[in-house]
Amino acid sequence: MNKRDTMLSLVQDRTAPDYVPAAFFLHFDSAYHQGQAAIDKHLEFFRATDMDFVKIQYELPFPHTTPIHKPGDWAHVPLCSEDYFDEAVHVVEGLVKAAQSEALVIMTLYSPFMWATHLDKDADIANHLREDPEAVKKGLTIVTENVLTLVRACKRAGVDGFYASSQGGEAFRFPDSDLFQKYIKPTDLAVWDEISSCVFNILHICDYEGGYTDLTPFLDYPGHVVNSSLKLGERTLTPKDVSQLFGRPFMGGLERKGVLAMGDLGAIDQTVADVLAQRPDRFILAADCTVPGDTPWGHLRRAIEAAHRS
Numbered sequence: 001m002n003k004r005d006t007m008l009s010l011v012q013d014r015t016a017p018d019y020v021p022a023a024f025f026l027h028f029d030s031a032y033h034q035g036q037a038a039i040d041k042h043l044e045f046f047r048a049t050d051m052d053f054v055k056i057q058y059e060l061p062f063p064h065t066t067p068i069h070k071p072g073d074w075a076h077v078p079l080c081s082e083d084y085f086d087e088a089v090h091v092v093e094g095l096v097k098a099a100q101s102e103a104l105v106i107m108t109l110y111s112p113f114m115w116a117t118h119l120d121k122d123a124d125i126a127n128h129l130r131e132d133p134e135a136v137k138k139g140l141t142i143v144t145e146n147v148l149t150l151v152r153a154c155k156r157a158g159v160d161g162f163y164a165s166s167q168g169g170e171a172f173r174f175p176d177s178d179l180f181q182k183y184i185k186p187t188d189l190a191v192w193d194e195i196s197s198c199v200f201n202i203l204h205i206c207d208y209e210g211g212y213t214d215l216t217p218f219l220d221y222p223g224h225v226v227n228s229s230l231k232l233g234e235r236t237l238t239p240k241d242v243s244q245l246f247g248r249p250f251m252g253g254l255e256r257k258g259v260l261a262m263g264d265l266g267a268i269d270q271t272v273a274d275v276l277a278q279r280p281d282r283f284i285l286a287a288d289c290t291v292p293g294d295t296p297w298g299h300l301r302r303a304i305e306a307a308h309r310s
Contacts, residue, residue: 001017001018002102002103003021003052003053003102003103003104004053004100004101004102004103004104006018006019006021006052007021007052007053007103007104007200008104008199008200010224010225010249010282010284011200011224011225011248011249011282016281016282019307019308019309019310020276020279020283020284020285020307020308020310021052021053021284021285021307021308022051022052022284022285022286022303022304022307022308023051023052023053023055023251023284023285023286023304024049024051024260024286024287024291024295024300024303024304025055025057025108025163025287025290025291026045026290026291026292026293026295027057027059027290027293028041028042028045028057028059028293029293030059033059033060034059034087034090034091035087035090035091036094038059038091038094039091039094039095039098042054042056042057042091042095043095043098043099045297046099046103048297048301049297049300049301049304050301050304050305050308051300051304052103052284052304053103053104053105053106053200054095054099054103054104054105054106055106055107055108055163056091056092056095056105056106056107056108056159057108057290058088058107058108058109058110059088060084060085060087060088062115062118062119063077063078063080063084063119063146064078065077065078065119065120067120067122067123068119068120068122068123068125068128068139069123070128070131071128071129071131071132071133071135071136072132072135073123073139074116074125074128074135074136074138074139074140075135075138075139075142076139077116077119077139077142077143078142078146079142079145079146080146080149081149082149082152082153084149085149085150085153088150088154089150089153089154089157092105092107092154092157092158092159093157093158096157096158096159100158100160104160104161104199104200105158105159105160106159106160106161106162106163106200106202107154107159107161107162107163108162108163108165109147109150109151109162109163109164109165109191109195110147110165111147111164111165111166111167111168111184111187111188111191112140112143112144112146112147112184112187112188112190112191113125113140113166113167113168113184113187113188114165114166114167114206115143115146115147116139116140116143117167119143126173126174129174129179129183130174130177130179133179133182133183136183137183140183140184140187141187143187144187144190144191147191148190148191148194151191151194151195152194155195155197155198159198160198160199160200161195161198161199161200161201161202161224162195162198162201162202163201163202163204163227164188164191164192164195164201164202164203164204164223165204165206166188166203166204166205166206166218166221167206167208167209168180168184168185169184169185169205169212169217169218170207170209170210170211170212171210171211171212171213171214171233172210173210180217181217185217188221189221192221192222192223196222200224200225201222201223201224201225202223202224202225202226202227202251203218203221203222203223203225203226203227204227204228204289205218205226205227205228205229206289207228207229207231207288207289208289208290211229211231211232211233212228212229212232212233213232213233214232214233215228215232215242215245215246218246219245219246223248224248224249225248225249225250225251225284226242226243226246226248226249226250226251227250227251227252227286227288228242228252228288229252229255229288229289230242230252230253230288238278239252239253239275239278239279239280239283240278240279240280243280243282243283244280248282249280249282249283249284250279250280250282250283250284251283251284251285251286252284252285252286252287252288253275253276253278253279253283253285253286254271254272254275254285254286254287254288254303255287255288256287256288256289256290256291256292257291257292258271259271259299260287260291260295260299260300260303261291261292261294261295261299263299265298265299265302268299268302268303268306269302269306272285272303272306272307273306276306276307276310285303285304285306285307
């Protein structure tokens with residue numbers, strides 16, 4: 001089987017693949033964010049690391065908005081036309097054409113809440129939700145439509161699925177509050193309704209801004225595979241724990257700023273061996289999120305080679 005067949009067998013077949021697939025992701029220099037340069041750099045990284053699918057980084061700037069000072073200002077966030085996403089979709093089209101015969105091509109997808117936090121870095125969306133959630137909801141509705149516009153364009157371009165990220169449910173955001181469940185989760189699920197027809201979607205529970213103490217709010221999210229940190233409050237889970245919790249394959253096991261970024265090759269070998277000893281039958285070796293951009297590609301290939309030998 002080629003890499004494409006291997007990844008599909010992970011979620012479609014009764015028997016697990018013959019080896020453990022693996023993949024890591026990082027952001028490239030801004031010179032490789034658009035056009036043919038972006039397509040070529042993604043392909044170079046895919047082949048240099050020998051990872052098992054192509055994951056496209058989303059690098060398009062978020063649309064400009066007027067300053068958001070109060071909850072009512074969220075109603076004025078911009079609604080994007082499909083033309084706004086032309087550069088990102090062009091990269092998708094190029095990678096689908098270049099690599100889809102041998103590997104799945106997956107698009108990075110930031111959630112509507114994540115989009116909202118990038119529109120105005122000075123806007124305190126968490127406090128605005130506490131003050132007047134219905135006012136903020138108007139903005140989240142517009143941003144959700146922007147994300148859906150991108151999704152539909154990528155689907156027409158032939159992408160196999162999405163690496164769909166979620167934030168907003170971290171322990172520090174809304175403790176002892178149902179704001180995530182009532183106002184953020186519905187925007188996530190609206191996006192999942194649109195991408196559910198794809199053949200391979202990854203649910204990424206993103207802890208880049210802060211960790212979680214409870215993953216149960218995400219158990220009913222769709223997704224063929226789940227990717228998250230193994231740290232849950234004071235506890236550290238195993239890959240098998242998370243797989244059993246969600247009832248689907250788990251992707252992860254390594255910390256993005258751990259041995260991949262700083263360790264020597266021997267340390268990488270040992271850490272990967274430790275992770276593989278705790279893996280479920282259906283598993284993808286990966287990091288808990290995007291690794292630092294200066295991570296040596298050779299470190300990533302070393303971890304991937306160890307997974308492929310298992």
